[in-house]
Amino acid sequence: MIKKRLLASAIAMGSALAIAAPAMADDLGNYRDRFEPLPHFPPIPADNSLTPEQVELGKFLFFEPRISSSGVISCATCHNPALGWADRIPRATGHDGQIGERNTPTVLNSGFLESQFWDGREPDLEGQALGPIEADVEMAMDLDSALERLTEFDLYQEKFARAFPDDDDPINADNLAHSLASFQRTLNTPNSPFDRYLRGDMEALNEQEKDGMVAFVDNGCIACHSGPALTDSNFHRIQVPGSTDVGRYEVTGDEADMYRFRTPTLRNVAVTYPYMNTGATETLEESVAIMGKEMLGRELDEQTIDDITAFMHTLTGEMPALEIPALP
């Protein structure tokens, strides 16, 4: 990092050292240094190693509709790989067509978040994984029945045994959660244009996109949208018009948490519309304007909105390679 800063200032001074850079550096080093490129993998928890056997099992389970009470809804129904691993509708539609209260967050890069769900009610993916299976408006399945259904298949008996070789009875709720979490930790999108820019390819962003990055910093968006996933994983107050959702308050019961939601990641934001906790906003331009007004108290002008939107588009990374599993 220090080396990069030195290099950038050397270039700014017109030093011959510039030939060492992959491309002629621009003079935005102070801005670039506020960001972090997305690593290929998120932190892996000490008590859930990312083994190939768990990832493979988790992939099967992610696409498995037989762990829903209807037999037709899987994790991949709402976290659809064809739709940015989300659903592109305002609020999630689950069991029997019921419509939930919140917009489906993408699972892409979710391992980088320090808490899960809009209200952060679970600390990690292991805690998150079983919620949608049991939720009445999602997969509407009790966990024991889900585990029983899996037990009926020889293939799952084999795959759980291989993934959890120390367990006598490996098809259990903990292992279901652990393998789903492990699979999700592989769903990352590195090498976006912005990541390539941060790593030294000065031409990976065009002038407008760079202007957008500058506006993103100068207007204070980066205060909450920071770190590799462009979220502080903290809770901030926002009340979308028409929404009575109290957010984080439901979890803590603390008045101070009323209407607070966890900052969403901006990674792949261009392909994970619509926006806000109710999915009420369809376009990035509108979202940027709302955020400017509600969170930063600024009426952003059209040029700034367009620039920031252009910058948002550079955050779309390489989608995970996926071979659809042949379920038993």
Add this chain to the structure above:
Amino acid sequence: MIKKRLLASAIAMGSALAIAAPAMADDLGNYRDRFEPLPHFPPIPADNSLTPEQVELGKFLFFEPRISSSGVISCATCHNPALGWADRIPRATGHDGQIGERNTPTVLNSGFLESQFWDGREPDLEGQALGPIEADVEMAMDLDSALERLTEFDLYQEKFARAFPDDDDPINADNLAHSLASFQRTLNTPNSPFDRYLRGDMEALNEQEKDGMVAFVDNGCIACHSGPALTDSNFHRIQVPGSTDVGRYEVTGDEADMYRFRTPTLRNVAVTYPYMNTGATETLEESVAIMGKEMLGRELDEQTIDDITAFMHTLTGEMPALEIPALP
């Protein structure tokens, strides 16, 4: 074909000609000759060429949930690539959790069928494609609204224009049907063990599987399950216990068609359970026994059932390679 027969009899006579065969031929040539290997592509209709542009567009549309009224059901919901391109539940579950009357047929090799749907009410895939979009218990979408939604996306405007370059207004119902049909004609499963056996690899089937092929012929299953897709595309009377579905009669109004259904393909039958028009039967063994009794008037013994079941497993071919499209 004649050459193959000559070869087989030459081998039976112990002739030195046998060295020309890829493997030592067994003495079942007369049985093998009753079957046809699955071609890599079905017949392509003269009025709908299989162009790469149409296939690509059709793939996007097949995975597109925005052409359903809920915005969450696509063709791939019930014709799920993870589940043998069907759904593995007895009867299809569609809009708002409604349950349909019939079991979802796989789309694999559906281009080889001479009529579509259990009751054969459409002659081809072009005729079939729009039915499930409009059906109240499936995607529940009126066609004009579906086309309007597609028109909103620049990507679909481009893809329809590329696939149908002679049309001024290419996003229309005919082209929607044509491109979906073209994509489906690529979903074929050649090179099953049985196909390899028919093409001369005598070791692609083991002894029990060959016994099953013989039993399949000798017991008369082949009377209806013939041709490359192992269906005669004709209508036969069967009334599954508890079902009041009148089948083909609904289409023709002809009393003779009461309870008649089109013979289903046996290609990939091992991965497209459950069986029968109501999906009432979970295992192949049970299905073989029922078919023997109801269609052939024979009480098949356990060994025969096991042999035919083993043969059924050799009909699972290579699944189509698929990259999930990134929808707009």
